[in-house]
Amino acid sequence: MLGEAGNPMTYRFLLLFGLLFLLLFSYLLYLNPEFLTLRLAAGLETRGTLPFFILISFAAGGLGVLFLFVARSVFYYFYGFKERKGRRHVQQAVQEARQAMEYRLAADYKKAVKKLKRALKLDSGNQEIRQLLVRVRLEAGEPQQAMEVIEEALKDDPDDSRFQWLKVEVLQAMGDNLRLINQLMYLKGRYPKNVAILNLLVTGLMGQSYWREAIDVWQELAEIAKGAKNKKEQGEIAVQLDNCRYELAVQQWQAGEREEARQTLKELLDKNQKFVPAYILQAAMEEQDRQNPKRIEAALAALKQGYRRQPNAWFLLEGERLLFTESEKNEEKVEKYYRKAVSRYPDYWPARLLFAFFCLRHQRLERAAEMLLEFKKQGINNPLVKILAGELSYRQSHQLNEAADQFKKAIGLEEAPPLVFVCGHCRRYAPSWRPRCPECGHYNTYELSADLVTLT
Known part of the structure; x- marks a missing residue:
């Protein structure tokens, strides 16, 4: 025990020194009390006997040393008792935590929460036990109680990164997206180059439709990927940037910020000229611009530009709709529109198919027959081509039975279902083109399907 306070040999020497002088003083007092009293009085005088004065001084010093020694020993005894008690509590807390782990595994x-609370009473400053309690609360489906534990831990140490990260997990479990974004922004300020934080943050921002802020974070991620020379990651980030710019343009357009939306689309198309949803949105914006007397022409120009960059059946269907919106007598213009589309991409079968169906609807049977002949030359014989052959045969010779046979061979029905579009990523069908697949969340993936699907 004394080793904790100082050198034990020094204390023993001082104790022995003090005791010897006290014994000598006591023995002299026992031999002649009256004489010693007189000598003591004389020794304390200036003219007294110096040796006796020195003897008294040493005796008093020995008594003082003895008193200090006893006081120090008593202090360190109680201090050591407190330390030993603290160590016992820590050991008991560890045992309680181990039992809590067993209950957690079961x-x-x-019971695991009860054990961990008891462990914290024994060792209130143990952050590892608090971490374990947060985990158990989360697994028990009690995120609110887990957050209370985290807040208590952060009061003791606000900069503890372990609990800052746990706070993110708890907020995710609570579904509190706004607080989650604020927490991630705080962590981003502390760790600006942490990719995990940035990915979580940009996901939260996109989930709340904060597209402008999401673009800023994606650009930061792009810079990090560029520095790491990760080509694959750079490509994935570029795709996400395109998606966010598109959604931002939609948001701006719906808010009446047309010029800002046009500028955002321009930035998008400067980066990716094959992003079909951007052209479709641009055409819709132009069509609804009532202040522009040539809004139909402007919308058609956007569709044509998009088709030149990246062919898609929806460009053709929308172009046909716009031309007939302008005038019901625009059959020649529509045919010209389809001819240019087919001549630009001869191997793009949806353009040839839509052109053939247009010709059938408007009794241009010779042109439809030419399209069917081209399909045969190219070896394309999907169910839609079979339906085309059946309708053409019926219209040419009014042979209803032969047309019905063609439908039955293609789909087992006597009536052809409407055209459908399909996501190129997850194969989800839709009755019309969509900028984003609701199933897999991918953008710019819908195209005309060759399958015959009846959607309910």
């Missing part, structure tokens, strides 16, 4: 979260 999925008995109620």
Whole structure:
């Protein structure tokens, strides 16, 4: 025990020194009390006997040393007792935590929480036990109680990164997206180059439709990927940037910020000229611009530009709709529109198919027959081509039975279902083109399907 306070040999020497002088003083007092009293009085005088004065001084010094020694020993005894008690509590807390882990593995979260609370009473400053309690609360489906533990831990140490990260997990479990974004912004300020934080943050921002802020974060991620020379990651980030710019343009347009939306689309198309949704949105914006007397022409120009960059059946269907919106007598213009589309991409079968169906609807049977002949030359014989052959045969010779046979061979029905579009990523069908697949979340993936699907 004394080793904790100082050198034990020094204390022993001082104790022995003090005791010897006290014994000598006591023995002299016992031999002649009256004489010693007189000598003591004389020794304390200036003219007294110096040796006796020195003897008294040493005796008093020995008594003082003895008193200090006893006081120090008592202090360190109680201090050491407190330390030993603290160590026992820490050991007991560890045992309680181990038992809590066993209950956790057995999925008995109620008992695990009870044990961990008891462990914290024994060792209130143990952050590892608090971490374990947060985990158990999360697994028990109690995120609110887990957040209370985190807040208590952060009061003791606000900069503890472990609990800052746990706070992110708890907020995700609570579904509190706004607080989650604020927490991630705080962590981003502390760790600006942490890719995991930035990815979580940009996901949260996109989930809340904060597209402008999401673009800023994606650009930061792009810079990090560029520095790491990760080509694959750079490509994935570029795709996400395109998606966010598109959604930002939609948001701006719906808010009445047309010029800002046009500028955002321009930035998008400067980066990616094959992003079909951007051209479709641009055409819709132009069509609804009532202040522009040539709005139909402007919308058609956007569709044509998009088709030149990246062919898609929806460009053709929308172009046909716009031309007939302008005038019901625009059959020649529509045919010209389709001819240019087919001549630009001869191997793009949806353009040839849509042109053939247009010709059938408007009794241009010779042109439809030419399209069917081209399909045969190219070896294309999907169900839609079979339907085309059946309708053409019926219209040419009014042979209803032969047309019905063609439908039955293609789909097992006597009536052809409407055209459908399909996501190129997850194969989800839709009755019309969509900028984003609701199933897989990918953008710019819908195209005309060759399958015959009846959607309910």
